Amino acid sequence: MSLERAKAYLKRFGLDNEVMEFDASSATVREAAEAIDCKEEEIAKSLSFLVDGGPVLIVAAGDRKIDNKKFKAEFSAKAKMIPFDMVEELTGHAVGGVCPFGVNEDVAVYLDISLKGIETVYPACGSSNSAIRLTVDKLEKITNSKKWVDVCRIIK
Template structure:
């Protein structure tokens, strides 16, 4: 089970971090921001992408959008979004609960620079009503992520 694999990940790697379960769905950035009382940009969304044969996870601020030019410059090709079934197959997490924790097999994880504007971010935790709170640096450390800059600059009004 996805939520259980995420809980097991935190028990093993970061027992000080609690998985937060909300009554309301947090499957979208606006719902998650409301459920956790944070700005939408503070939600750390995980995007499952394919570049050629390489599958990867990009974690970015909730209001950030991928910049195809920056992405292509960094990875040498345009990204392809994976379908919901492929995402579940590769991550074990449902769309709306996708995160870089508790994966059935390791995937490369990239944290976008858009996360660095916050002291704390709220990524999903393997279910559409589960999340964790941690610093962007801790997120990158726990997932062995590399920092990249592949998103468009957020408009000022989205910054909160």
């Protein structure tokens, strides 16, 4: 299962026991914010895309969405989300629990600058009812992210 995969990855950093599991769903930003009792912007959502045929994760603040123009400028490709039925196969995690922990080896992870300036964030941990509390610095250190990107805008 994805939750165990994420926990195994987090164990390398001594964080596996920090994973929170909820009785209610935390699959959407709103549900996660309610389950954790935090602001939606503090949810670090992982958005999955195909770029040049390969999987890419963009980890962004929960109150943001992809800006197609910025995405194309960064990746020289149109923002094309991974089809729902292929997300788990390509990333290693099912929709609702996609996270940057324990992803398949060929997944490129990028952190969006929307996370900068937020002290604490809550990314999912491989299931639709889990999360972990991390500083943005810690998230950057443990995700093996390629780099910071600017590909999002505020949801209106």
